[in-house]
Amino acid sequence: MADSKLRVGIIGVGMIALMSHIPNLRNTGQAEIVAICRRDPRYLAMAQEKLNVPEAYTESARST
Numbered sequence: 001m002a003d004s005k006l007r008v009g010i011i012g013v014g015m016i017a018l019m020s021h022i023p024n025l026r027n028t029g030q031a032e033i034v035a036i037c038r039r040d041p042r043y044l045a046m047a048q049e050k051l052n053v054p055e056a057y058t059e060s061a062r063s064t
Helices: 015-028 041-051
Strands: 006-011 031-037 055-057
Touching: 006 015, 015 031, 015 041, 031 041, 041 055
Parallel strands: 006 031, 031 055
Antiparallel strands: none
């Protein structure tokens, strides 16, 4: 299990998550960002494309 990564979903993808949390998690080499969530579907789609994250959700529904 030493080679497995922590699978992480981020709720509230704003500037701090984009500029700090997500890059720092990825830089550890021990975490994989698998989902993000944000209320605004336009910003969510932009963030999903920029971050190359497979799953994206609004408040209660999958957006893509």
